[in-house]
Amino acid sequence: MSLVELGVLGFVIGLTGALAPGPTLIATIQSAISEGWKSGPKVTCGHIFAELLVVILIAAGIPFLPTGSSLLIAVVGGTALFVFGVLTIQSARGATLSLVSRASGSGSPVVAGLITSISNPYFWIWWFSVGSALLISSLASGLAGLIAFILGHWLSDLSWFTLVSVSIHKSRVLLGDREYKYILYACGAVLMIFGIWFVVSGIFKPV
Template identity: 55%
Template sequence: MYDIPGAFVLGFLIGLTGALAPGPTLIATINAALRGGWSAGPRVTLGHIVVEAGMVVLICAGLAAVIGTYTSLIAGVGGTALVVFGLLTVRESRSASIPEGSGHDAAAHPFIAGVMTSVSNPYFWIWWFSIGSALLIGALGGGWPVAAAFLFGHWTADLGWLTLVSASIHRGRFFLGQHGYRLTLAVCGIFLMTFGGYYLSTLLP
């Protein structure tokens, strides 16, 4: 059982280890920051948090054991979705131009990217229905304030890291030039396809 400060620190450290690890959500943040500016990080994080909040509800409802039996299906659907996202990004990179400003689309897409890269990442589901659920249930043993502190710490780590990444990328994007901008988008797409291919490979006997 944790106290509130301890739960926050634990949530922050666990969240930071996940945020720092290369993955689809980090790639989506880099991709979105190139298009829409520093606010991509907070917007991607918000989409990610919305999905995680739904995950918390499922865990509290006792569905972790049920969902856990469908890990192969999750890996197949999620891996395929990431490959498709990657292909679309590579195709777009061929004719992309550096945005002059951040319009409505640039503001909306990072949130959607945060949702989609979270939902389509099989490891996200597996982690929450194994390690994540155990940590959350342990925090719930101390009451809802302790569990809330754990989640707040977890999300603070996500927000801090992805905002730092997006601000850094946005500040440097105009030094890339048109060719560098397109090349970076293509690399993002390739990484998404790589993640998707890896998840699909786990289905092989």
């Protein structure tokens, strides 16, 4: 893959992870009530700090992978992508951006982004299954490939959480519950497609 393709892949796959309902999304919504649209980028910064540590841990362990492990990585990563796609579609049925709590926290949105990320089991499951497999694959293009992938991934986080904070700040005229569900359905389908592609490309990869 070219660096541009890796960046686009990182963005698309990252968006499916960012969209998943969870504590980081809730932190963004609550912060937007009191701090406006800037809470989205601030929460994203905290989220990136958490992911940077994970990326370093995964990248540091890559040289110690046994030879011939690419097929296993492709099968495990692709299967995880497919499963996350199914779960995303299932979660879309009851997904909502409704403000469950109007109480806005007094803490920093950056800290909220960091804490809600590392305390979320989904975060760790995603990175040590889907994320690690994709990172390893991106390194086939060298360090530049990994950087392109992770920058695309972070851009998706920034885009989504900023859109949410702007939407909340503007009385949700930009994004409603119905639109949110449609986006989740689309992302679930994309995850499933990429999962199948990842497994097939790993199995039929030239030796």
